[in-house]
Amino acid sequence: MIWDNLLIALQAIRANKMRSLLTMLGIIIGVAAVIAVVSIVQGLDHVISTQFEGVGVTYIMVFPRQDLQDPDLAGREVTLTYEDGLAIMERATGLRYFNPIFVRGEVTRSGSRRHASMLLGVGPFHQEVSNHWVDRGRFFSDLDMQRSARVCMVGQEVIDELEIEEPILGTDLIVGSSAFTIVGIMEYQGEMLGQNQDDFVLIPITTARGIYGIEAFKQLRLDFQAESPETVQMAKDQIKEILRVRHRIPEGVKNDFQVLLQEELLETTGAILGTITSVVAGIVSIALLVGGIGIMNIMLVSVTERTREIGVRKAVGARKSDILIQFLIEAVTISLVGGLIGVLVGWGLGILGANAIPGFPPAFVPLWAIALAFGFAALVGVFFGTYPAAKAAALDPIEALRHE
Amino acid sequence: MLISIRNLRKIYRMGQVEVRALDGVDLEVEAGEYLAIMGPSGSGKSTLMNLIGCLDTPTSGEYILNDQRVSDLDDGELASIRNHEIGFVFQTFNLLARATALANVELPLIYARVPARERHRRAREVLERVGLGDRVKHQPNELSGGQQGRVAVARALVNKPSILLADEPTGNLDSKTSAEIMELFDELNAAGNTLIVVTHEEDIAAHARRVVRMLDGKVVADERTSPAKAAP
Ligand SMILES: Nc1ncnc2c1ncn2[C@@H]1O[C@H](COP(=O)(O)OP(=O)(O)OP(=O)(O)O)[C@@H](O)[C@H]1O
Numbered sequence A: 001m002i003w004d005n006l007l008i009a010l011q012a013i014r015a016n017k018m019r020s021l022l023t024m025l026g027i028i029i030g031v032a033a034v035i036a037v038v039s040i041v042q043g044l045d046h047v048i049s050t051q052f053e054g055v056g057v058t059y060i061m062v063f064p065r066q067d068l069q070d071p072d073l074a075g076r077e078v079t080l081t082y083e084d085g086l087a088i089m090e091r092a093t094g095l096r097y098f099n100p101i102f103v104r105g106e107v108t109r110s111g112s113r114r115h116a117s118m119l120l121g122v123g124p125f126h127q128e129v130s131n132h133w134v135d136r137g138r139f140f141s142d143l144d145m146q147r148s149a150r151v152c153m154v155g156q157e158v159i160d161e162l163e164i165e166e167p168i169l170g171t172d173l174i175v176g177s178s179a180f181t182i183v184g185i186m187e188y189q190g191e192m193l194g195q196n197q198d199d200f201v202l203i204p205i206t207t208a209r210g211i212y213g214i215e216a217f218k219q220l221r222l223d224f225q226a227e228s229p230e231t232v233q234m235a236k237d238q239i240k241e242i243l244r245v246r247h248r249i250p251e252g253v254k255n256d257f258q259v260l261l262q263e264e265l266l267e268t269t270g271a272i273l274g275t276i277t278s279v280v281a282g283i284v285s286i287a288l289l290v291g292g293i294g295i296m297n298i299m300l301v302s303v304t305e306r307t308r309e310i311g312v313r314k315a316v317g318a319r320k321s322d323i324l325i326q327f328l329i330e331a332v333t334i335s336l337v338g339g340l341i342g343v344l345v346g347w348g349l350g351i352l353g354a355n356a357i358p359g360f361p362p363a364f365v366p367l368w369a370i371a372l373a374f375g376f377a378a379l380v381g382v383f384f385g386t387y388p389a390a391k392a393a394a395l396d397p398i399e400a401l402r403h404e
Numbered sequence B: 001m002l003i004s005i006r007n008l009r010k011i012y013r014m015g016q017v018e019v020r021a022l023d024g025v026d027l028e029v030e031a032g033e034y035l036a037i038m039g040p041s042g043s044g045k046s047t048l049m050n051l052i053g054c055l056d057t058p059t060s061g062e063y064i065l066n067d068q069r070v071s072d073l074d075d076g077e078l079a080s081i082r083n084h085e086i087g088f089v090f091q092t093f094n095l096l097a098r099a100t101a102l103a104n105v106e107l108p109l110i111y112a113r114v115p116a117r118e119r120h121r122r123a124r125e126v127l128e129r130v131g132l133g134d135r136v137k138h139q140p141n142e143l144s145g146g147q148q149g150r151v152a153v154a155r156a157l158v159n160k161p162s163i164l165l166a167d168e169p170t171g172n173l174d175s176k177t178s179a180e181i182m183e184l185f186d187e188l189n190a191a192g193n194t195l196i197v198v199t200h201e202e203d204i205a206a207h208a209r210r211v212v213r214m215l216d217g218k219v220v221a222d223e224r225t226s227p228a229k230a231a232p
């Protein structure tokens, strides 16, 4: 019976192709919008998650908090130093590695070529903490650290941009006004959010301090790896305590630094993406409402147009429920076909959109989004199809047959 | 008694005016009868047929069909009677325009919840019986008037109803195609089907074995005639 009704519905839709398509338009637009946005947002989320997941659940990041809006911080000199990091390693329990990071944009040169990239002064445990390793050559040694040696590791992008030729290892590289010997090439990371992740030069942090001076070293980023997932939260609390004491922050005044865990990094980006998604969901629900009203309208027209057909069906033995189901299925079929087209169009738009923005992660449509889109489409069909279907079912057979 | 009608009234109220479409009709029909209803336009023939076919409800009076008091039945039971007991051939045939002959004939079987295979088989069988075995895939607009009429008859017969009702089945047909339909009716009656046919034409009525004449919503004559000779 359901099957027969489905065939009847498909026949009716096929008989009025253009009208059915126009009716579906609202649903198509609504579902396409949701799928397009979800696919892009999920692609982003997917990439960000895997990036941050790469550093592991034991990753802790501390960075200076400069907020000119905050009256507590306004007058203070915000610092976060190498010594802060050493003090944390000394006093906090449950931490395994510490990596101070000094960041500065610099021009790199090799031969006649120039390229602006990121210079990072890092500690000996940079590889362990950021879970990013040397691919060829070597990382700098303890001796390099002690002697502030002029050695560096580079990302692939620097090699490409400067057209450094083999043998790369041992080649000299000018960064700013200092010369370094390339001793290692770091693992290729690719792009994230349109940003090249391989455009950097790593040097020992002691070397960086020698070149840029103590004043430039007042604001570092301090990365840590905790010993285990269980100690992360405790370590975070201890880091806060130690830094508040060292920075002499009175009770009741906010921190001049921020401690983030991998989990929180994920949550923060997740929250932003979640906001985007819910805004879109709001817009989409309006589109679906409009689509639903379109379906109701066309179903009412259809019921009026097919009054005689309904009369004939009743005359040969159709029950009220048969007619009701027939028109409900028709409405749901229209909205589901609309939903299907919407998913395909939205997916296409998502792929196009993701490709149009350079370096954007590929679109990704999760199964739940498709299920949700179809569920909503079906719901719209049932909700807005019920009234016309009930109207058809309630028709008196003889009245319906007399209808011209 | 297959049909037992007592003092049946159907009154339409149009503002102040009251139209007595049926004004106290008594009628009894036994299984296997072949009955023609005649009368001038507006005498209430179609109204009576629609009531017998359970498509309409009377203002008052009693209608007993197969020992069931029709006025006691709910919508579902009426649908079931229309499906199993009644085969209705309308004057304009009322075929579904976008469906094939086969699909039109299958319609009652769909609502009788007959499985698809069985449905196709039975519908095809009945179409063959009315001489349309080679037209099953045609839509109504690809069929002649007489063929459409035969599809309508096939649809009315497919679920083996107790009564076949036909309201001016030949009203829109030329005399040759009318003869075809009437020949079919004669065969059906000979095979034991109960037939009630509304007509304006005496030669159509001549096929029946009983003629009921109506005037102003009343039965004014009810005579048994000799059975018509089978057409040559
Ligand atoms: N829906 C209706 N509303 C008001 N009056 C109606 C309605 N249907 C029928 N009538 C009236 O009832 C009377 C009987 O109509 P009915 O259709 O039964 O006549 P009939 O004998 O079938 O005529 P015909 O031979 O022209 O088909 C007519 O006077 C008609 O105007």
Ligand SMILES: [Mg+2]
Binding pocket: B045, B046, B047, B167
């Ligand atoms: Mg009539």
